[in-house]
Amino acid sequence: MNEYKALSQEKWVNVEVSSCPIQDQPHLTSLQLNNDDIFNWNVALIVINPDSLYYGGYFKAKMNFPSNYPYSPPSFQFDRAIFHPNIYADGKLCISILHAPGDDEMSGEKAGERWSPAQRVESILLSIVSLLDDGECSSPANVDAGVMLRKDLDGFKKKLKEDVEKSKADIPAGFVMPTHESTCPKPEKLIDDRDFWADSDDDEEYDFGGSDTDDEMTEADDGLPDDNDQEDGEDQDE
DSSP states (O other), X not given: OHHHHHHTTOSSEEEEEEEOOGGGOGGGGGGTOOSEEEEEEEEEEEOOOTTSTTTTOEEEEEEEOOTTTTSSOOEEEESSOOOOTTBOTTSBBOOGGGSOSSOBTTTTBOGGGSOOTTOOXXXXXXXXXXXXXXXXXXXXXXXXXXXXXXXXXXXXXHHHHHHHHHHGGGSOTTOOOOOHHHHSOOOOOOOOOHHHHHHHHGGGGSOOSOOHHHHHHXXXXXXXXXXXXXXXXXXXXO
16 A cells, blocks of 8 residues: 555654454455565654643554445554543554544534545644544543543543553554654754855956946947938038
């Protein structure tokens, strides 16, 4: 997938294609895949916003893509359950963007809020990162987390910090965690051009005006008769 190649270059997500034997996934046999199964990803979300309560966490998850992707959405499940209103106790995520296409009268979700083939993996992951800091408590997947977020914010933050610290145990050996500072573009170095302008002041002693030859050519080519031309014309008339 081109999406995998593109996301592999991003700093805020670590994507690793899992190796799965074909016999463990019989529904993929017809695709004649090798051990690298592009339909099953190991993903880690890395929050690099220093203002986020999840900053510094390394949240591993699995994404499974159906055979008819992108017409149907992938599934997403955290390896470690996070205490969050929209994450079930087993780590499964409840988010509108991963719900089947079309309006849902029961939940009240409109088609524009749900999955569409126009969505991409990057838009899914960005939506999940945004959801972490902006949990939806109206219909929570984890009722206890929803209640605590509304009524005991300090207690919720304490449990959240515990989850962030636990997630750091999943950081791969040798992997350098990106930070806010390391991902910010470095400002371009300003060029001090004061010496240039100082040198240009010295050029005033040089005369860059036109040469005498230029003046003569201009005078000869101006197209207007001079005094000698007028005298020659009078002699011819006589």
